[in-house]
Amino acid sequence: MDILNLNWEIIWVFINLGILVFILKKVLFGPVTKMLDERSKEISDTIDDANTKMDEALKTKEEYEAQLLQAKKEAQTILDEAKKRGQKEYELQIEKARQDIARMQAAAQQQAEADRAAMLEGARQEIAMLALLAASKVSQQNMNSDADRALVNAFLAEVEEQA
Amino acid sequence: MNIKEELTAALQNKTAFEIPLFGGIPVPESTVVSWILIAAITALALWLTHNMKKVPGRKQMVAEMLVGFINNFCKQNLGEHWRSFAPYLGTMGIYLAFANLSEFVGLTPPTKDFNVTAGLAFISVVMIYGASFRINGLKGGLKKFAEPSPIVAPLNVLEIGIRPLSLCMRLFGNVFASFVIMELIKIVVPAIVPIPLSLYFDAFDGLIQAVVFVFLTTLFLGEAIE
Structure with missing residues (x-):
């Protein structure tokens, strides 16, 4: 028996x-295992790389957003300041204009009053002259002495008071 | 009596030829079949893995699935030392699968030769205890025999002999029995009926035994080096 x-x-x-x-x-386990290892390493490297890049991108985005917010704030501040300054300037100008107007009005009034007074004075003298002339015509004598003029003026003042 | 003689003749381990050196070195049939299988496996491996690329083609995918499966299996059972053992365990599995299926192409399965299964079991056991001593050191390797409790130490020592015996006997018994059954069936009904039975006894049982052999070896190995 040659079985066992x-x-x-x-x-x-x-x-x-x-x-x-x-x-x-040599031909199966070595190269294939090496290939599998390389591939899994490559995949994990790629994933790591992607994660790093993602983190970086997120960080950059946050930075940009912060910067944008800061810029917006600054712009707002500048705008507010400009508005305030403008308002102030405007008010100042208005005030100045108002004062100018008031001054001019006052000056005009003064001028008008002075004109009126001068005119009244002129008119008064004219009237006095006329009165003197009329009186001298009536009395047939010259009435141009100082005494006569004072008399007329006193009369006129009386009239004015009554008017 | 006719059947018995035929069967006995079929069961003999024949010597294929003799190498005419040193007065003739006999080469058993199982060895010649093994050479054929080695050539076939090598050709297949070369065909699957030639021109490998980062982005795998269909052939490369098959090779990667096979090697990845064996590697993962070893990783799960052997932990960090899987790299040293995966090629051997994988080779053993592939060889056994091919050997047990070789009857389909008309070859006598080498695993029907008791020498072959005994040799494989011997290699497995040498590897198991060698790895245990190499990784745990002499002291740690000896300590392994007193685990989980010193009381079982004699049993652990006995296992040095029992493990290879059970490994080789299981494989040999299964292949031998299915070979005997198939020979008997072929003698009785030579056509059609052997096909489904051959699918069960040769293909299914053969593959199961290949898996069991490798699985047990890996299990013992994992236990020895953990």
Whole structure:
């Protein structure tokens, strides 16, 4: 019976399996494992890289947003200041104009009053002259002495008071 | 009596030829079949892995799935040391699968030769205890025999002999039995009926036994080096 044979021919098994392990290590397990390792490393590298870039982008975005907010605030401040200054300037101008107008009005009034007074004075003298002339015509004598003029003036003042 | 003689003849481990050196070195049939299988496996591996690229083609994907499966299996069971053992365990699995299926192409399965299964089991056991001593050191390797409790130490020592025996006997018994059954069926009904039965006894059982052999070896190995 040569069915349950266990003899020195077992060496062939060691040789065969050794050869097969050597070959498969060289052509199958070695290169494929290397390829799988490389690929998984590449994938994890890519993911890491993407995450880093994402973080960076987020940070940059936050920075920009902060800067934008700051700029907006600054612009608002400048605008407010300008508005305030404008308002002040406007009020100042208005005030100045008002004062000018008031001054001019006062001056005009003064001028008008002075004109009126001068006119009244002129009129009064005219009337006095006329009165003197009329009186001298009536009395057929010259009435141009100082005494006569004073008399007429006193009369006129009386009239004015009554008017 | 006719059937018995035929069967006995089929079960013999024949010597294929003799190498005419040192007065003739006999080469058993199982070895010749193993050479054929080695050539086939090498050709297949070369075909699958030639011209590998970062972006895999269909062939490369098959190779990567196979190697990835074996690597993951070893990672799960062996932890950080998987790299040293995955090629051997994978080779053993592929060889056993091919050997157990070789009857389909008309070859006598090498695993029907007791020498072959005994040799494989011997290699497994040498690897298991070698790895245990190499990774745990001499002291740690000896300590492994007193785990989980010193009481079981004698049993652990016995296991050095029992493990290879059970490994090789299981494989040999299954392949041998299915070979015997298939020979008997072929003698009785030579046509059609053997096909489904062959699918079960040769393909299914053969693959199961290949998986079981590798799985047990990995399990023992993981236990030894943890």
